Amino acid sequence: MAECLFCAIVAGEIPATTVLETDRILAFRDINPQAPTHVLVIPKEHYPTVAALAAADAELLGEMITAAHRVAADEGVSETGYRVVFNTGPRAGQTVFHVHGHVLGGRLLAWPPG
Ligand code: 5GP
Ligand code: ZN
Numbered sequence: 001m002a003e004c005l006f007c008a009i010v011a012g013e014i015p016a017t018t019v020l021e022t023d024r025i026l027a028f029r030d031i032n033p034q035a036p037t038h039v040l041v042i043p044k045e046h047y048p049t050v051a052a053l054a055a056a057d058a059e060l061l062g063e064m065i066t067a068a069h070r071v072a073a074d075e076g077v078s079e080t081g082y083r084v085v086f087n088t089g090p091r092a093g094q095t096v097f098h099v100h101g102h103v104l105g106g107r108l109l110a111w112p113p114g
Contacts, residue, residue: 006098010044025067036106037075048097050086068103077105
């Protein structure tokens with residue numbers, strides 16, 4: 001079993017509801033959804049934070065954003081609006097240290113966030 005929760009999902013050791021998969025990206029529904037659309041987009045390769053990914057492989061970060069937009073379009077929220085959130089560090093609510101973008105949509109999203 002992988003030590004990292006999301007590496008375990010990539011390895012198929014923990015089940016997830018996948019909505020999109022490419023050779024380098026996986027997108028699956030959040031287990032505790034905060035909006036009608038709440039999908040996590042991750043690189044299959046392990047990087048702890050978005051900053052670490054950006055420094056190591058900016059192209060892969062671009063693929064994550066492209067995948068997030070495709071998920072939003074598939075979910076029917078790309079026109080009404082959606083948000084991609086990268087919680088970075090414990091004080092911002094990051095609990096899983098395998099970079100993930102939260103794709104949120106399907107309801108009015110407050111700004112600024114709490
Ligand atoms: P973070 O708080 O690190 O930004 O986001 C982690 C997210 O992972 C949370 O929204 C949480 O609900 C989600 N999560 C935690 N464990 C699991 C799991 O086993 N499966 C899925 N699909 N999502 C999970
Ligand atoms: Zn990982």
